[in-house]
Amino acid sequence: MSDITSEMTSPLNIPEPEETLKHPMEQYLRTERLPHIWCASCGIGTVLTAYITALQKSKLDPKKVAVVSGIGCSGRAAGYLRLDSFHSTHGRAIPFATGLAVGNPELKVTVISGDGDLIAIGGNHIIHAARRNINMTIICINNFNYAMTGGQAGPTTPESANASTAPYGAYEYPFNLPFLAESSGAIFVARWTALHIRRMAKSMTKALLKPGFSFIEVIAPCSTLYARRNRLGSGLDLMKYYHDSAIIKHGIDTREVDIDFQDRIVVGEFVNKDKTHFLEKRDQFLSKKLGDKYVPYKGPNSTTSTMKEEE
Amino acid sequence: MKADSIGVATGAHYLDGDHACSEGSIAAGCRFLAGYPITPSTEVAERIAVRFPKVGGMFIQMEDELASMAAIIGATWSGVKAMTVTSGPGFSLMMENLGLAAMLETPCVIVNVQRGGPSTGLPTLTGQGDMMQARWGSHGDYEIIAISPNSPQECFDLSIIAFNLAEKWRVPVLFMMDECVGHMTEKVIIPPAEEIEITPRNYYKGENGSYMPFKFNQADLAPMIKAGDGHFLHITGLTHDERGYPIINAAAQEKNVTHLVNKIRNNVEEIQIIEEEQIEGAEVVVISYGITSRVALKAVDYAREKGIKVGTLRLVTVWPFPEKRIRELAKDVKALVVPEINLGQVVLEVERCAGGACKTILVPHAGGWVHDPKDILTAIEEGAS
Ligand SMILES: Cc1ncc(C[n+]2csc(CCOP(=O)(O)OP(=O)(O)O)c2C)c(N)n1
Ligand code: SF4
Ligand SMILES: [Mg+2]
Numbered sequence: 001m002s003d004i005t006s007e008m009t010s011p012l013n014i015p016e017p018e019e020t021l022k023h024p025m026e027q028y029l030r031t032e033r034l035p036h037i038w039c040a041s042c043g044i045g046t047v048l049t050a051y052i053t054a055l056q057k058s059k060l061d062p063k064k065v066a067v068v069s070g071i072g073c074s075g076r077a078a079g080y081l082r083l084d085s086f087h088s089t090h091g092r093a094i095p096f097a098t099g100l101a102v103g104n105p106e107l108k109v110t111v112i113s114g115d116g117d118l119i120a121i122g123g124n125h126i127i128h129a130a131r132r133n134i135n136m137t138i139i140c141i142n143n144f145n146y147a148m149t150g151g152q153a154g155p156t157t158p159e160s161a162n163a164s165t166a167p168y169g170a171y172e173y174p175f176n177l178p179f180l181a182e183s184s185g186a187i188f189v190a191r192w193t194a195l196h197i198r199r200m201a202k203s204m205t206k207a208l209l210k211p212g213f214s215f216i217e218v219i220a221p222c223s224t225l226y227a228r229r230n231r232l233g234s235g236l237d238l239m240k241y242y243h244d245s246a247i248i249k250h251g252i253d254t255r256e257v258d259i260d261f262q263d264r265i266v267v268g269e270f271v272n273k274d275k276t277h278f279l280e281k282r283d284q285f286l287s288k289k290l291g292d293k294y295v296p297y298k299g300p301n302s303t304t305s306t307m308k309e310e311e
Numbered sequence: 312m313k314a315d316s317i318g319v320a321t322g323a324h325y326l327d328g329d330h331a332c333s334e335g336s337i338a339a340g341c342r343f344l345a346g347y348p349i350t351p352s353t354e355v356a357e358r359i360a361v362r363f364p365k366v367g368g369m370f371i372q373m374e375d376e377l378a379s380m381a382a383i384i385g386a387t388w389s390g391v392k393a394m395t396v397t398s399g400p401g402f403s404l405m406m407e408n409l410g411l412a413a414m415l416e417t418p419c420v421i422v423n424v425q426r427g428g429p430s431t432g433l434p435t436l437t438g439q440g441d442m443m444q445a446r447w448g449s450h451g452d453y454e455i456i457a458i459s460p461n462s463p464q465e466c467f468d469l470s471i472i473a474f475n476l477a478e479k480w481r482v483p484v485l486f487m488m489d490e491c492v493g494h495m496t497e498k499v500i501i502p503p504a505e506e507i508e509i510t511p512r513n514y515y516k517g518e519n520g521s522y523m524p525f526k527f528n529q530a531d532l533a534p535m536i537k538a539g540d541g542h543f544l545h546i547t548g549l550t551h552d553e554r555g556y557p558i559i560n561a562a563a564q565e566k567n568v569t570h571l572v573n574k575i576r577n578n579v580e581e582i583q584i585i586e587e588e589q590i591e592g593a594e595v596v597v598i599s600y601g602i603t604s605r606v607a608l609k610a611v612d613y614a615r616e617k618g619i620k621v622g623t624l625r626l627v628t629v630w631p632f633p634e635k636r637i638r639e640l641a642k643d644v645k646a647l648v649v650p651e652i653n654l655g656q657v658v659l660e661v662e663r664c665a666g667g668a669c670k671t672i673l674v675p676h677a678g679g680w681v682h683d684p685k686d687i688l689t690a691i692e693e694g695a696s
Binding site for chain 2: 095
């Protein structure tokens with residue numbers, strides 16, 4: 001340790017504690033990969049914190065939880081989680097996750113990715129995974145733009161908001177994500193902002209424990225690009241905006257939760273229903289149709305050719 | 312390891328190449344297929360859709376080929392042997408995630424029953440125009456293995472080899488059929504399970520917490536794990552180190568990418584499957600693959616009747632290219648004749664390897680039908696003169 005750093009770490013000569021305090025979430029983080037790439041006051045970290053809280057609350061065995069991300073700032077989430085975690089390609093997190101979730105039914109799979117990744121380039125996959133009711137939880141971090149590539153407009157950019165590829169303001173109609181998810185077949189749909197840490201974590205816990213396709217949208221600040229370009233102030237200012245503009249309306253008709261530029265944001269748990277998920281439905285259907293001839297799929301244990309030698 | 316008898320339809324069958332490929336894949340231990348319908352490959356998926364529920368397999372029809380390719384990578388890491396099946400346009404859509412499979416060193420099999428292209432081209436008619444795309448269709452440098460069967464029997468036998476090579480080299484294997492072979496019906500003998508050799512996945516057997524998903528530029532490859540084993544695997548399509556963690560700089564790129572390429576290039580002779588016939592003393596050798604290798608035989612017969620000494624070399628594996636063998640051959644013959652159902656793809660490699668030591672003569676065909684053997688004969692005669 002150089003003189004300067006020792007001065008910095010113990011300016012008052014306080015003895016170092018025998019054991020360094022551990023971060024309460026350390027078990028779930030790849031601490032060797034820190035610091036992360038996200039900007040100061042970015043909302044993505046908050047979502048990760050809520051997700052880890054939800055994992056802890058859910059009491060799921062972390063060994064059986066897999067996370068998949070696509071590409072983007074949000075898509076870096078998988079890389080920091082100490083779970084089986086996969087950083088796939090832009091837009092393909094959901095089909096990759098479908099392979100994992102269907103491939104091995106013992107896994108609980110979460111997809112954490114951005115609005116551009118999941119809704120633009122990956123839009124076809126989200127509607128079909130929801131339609132099939134694949135057992136997976138989607139956490140869509142909506143920062144109203146393509147942040148990783150420099151703040152371009154995307155499918156959730158509110159009308160009139162400025163983006164690098166909408167230099168005079170966006171004029172396309174944006175998607176209403178909860179409505180899209182519900183109408184595609186999602187059995188659990190919620191929306192929160194990065195301000196609603198506890199509620200967000202609670203919804204995530206519910207989603208993780210609920211078999212089937214669940215979708216949570218989190219409105220999160222991209223302080224560096226979207227906020228700066230639209231002169232919305234600092235990350236803190238955005239939190240104030242969320243505080244002042246978010247209206248909690250559980251169970252509201254998802255057709256009514258559109259987001260206009262800097263207008264009110266309806267949040268809450270909108271959909272929570274039960275429906276047999278893909279694997280269960282397939283199993284029930286085929287065993288009825290094929291009777292004795294049906295051999296249920298058991299993931300890696302389906303054939304000796306893919307089993308481990310010990311098994 | 313011997314094949315699991317569940318799934319091996321031992322006996323004599325009358326099958327087309329597509330169906331034989333399905334049976335071979337099941338015998339190889341494949342239990343996951345994600346695909347999207349496209350002529351002339353759909354029959355592979357259709358037979359699997361019938362067979363899988365009776366052998367404990369999972370067939371899922373995806374929304375497109377991008378999804379299909381991504382899903383089989385996820386499925387492979389979930390612990391199963393997985394495949395997808397497509398033709399021309401679908402093959403193009405798979406390219407980005409084929410690159411991901413190469414980058415993540417994910418064993419899997421992609422069947423492409425080739426039809427005429429480009430674009431929608433000839434949906435129901437044959438072609439061999441995807442050979443260069445098979446090699447390098449995704450961006451960046453990587454190597455794959457490509458196999459070209461020429462009969463329904465080989466669609467069965469070589470499907471098993473495809474899955475075995477995928478596991479051995481941790482690489483996507485492209486099963487490059489063509490419409491003719493896919494839709495040709497012939498006798499197929501499926502041997503008893505105990506006579507079928509299967510390469511099991513090389514699973515990591517060490518402690519939790521010390522697993523590394525990659526091993527770069529060493530004699531052996533890193534073993535695999537499956538999600539859910541407690542190793543907390545991380546893998547990324549970004550340039551990465553042996554832990555699987557991203558590193559964005561030139562030095563890491565050098566290690567990562569040279570490994571992807573060299574694990575195949577340095578082992579070409581171990582991987583390659585080629586069939587040679589009457590090469591000894593030949594003036595001309597016909598180099599071909601897939602259905603064209605059968606058409607060429609007719610031309611070779613005609614040439615031999617005319618007293619020309621002709622040999623044949625069949626590329627059962629087209630990629631990696633048997634560079635050393637072609638270099639040797641070129642020194643001993645007057646000409647190498649390359650018929651293919653495209654306007655000149657594999658011939659470029661032959662010509663490069665021949666390096667001017669002998670003539671290289673392409674017999675092109677734009678697709679839609681096989682060559683007239685007489686056109687190949689003309690090239691052989693030209694080569695011998
Ligand atoms: C096929 C492909 N097209 C484009 C890109 C470039 N790209 C990387 S991230 C990204 C957008 C990400 O936006 P979003 O998913 O909203 O994530 P954010 O960065 O906003 O968190 C794009 C277009 C890519 N990586 N791959
Ligand atoms: S660019 Fe925006 S989204 Fe990306 S890390 Fe920075 S603040 Fe977050
Ligand atoms: Mg975004």
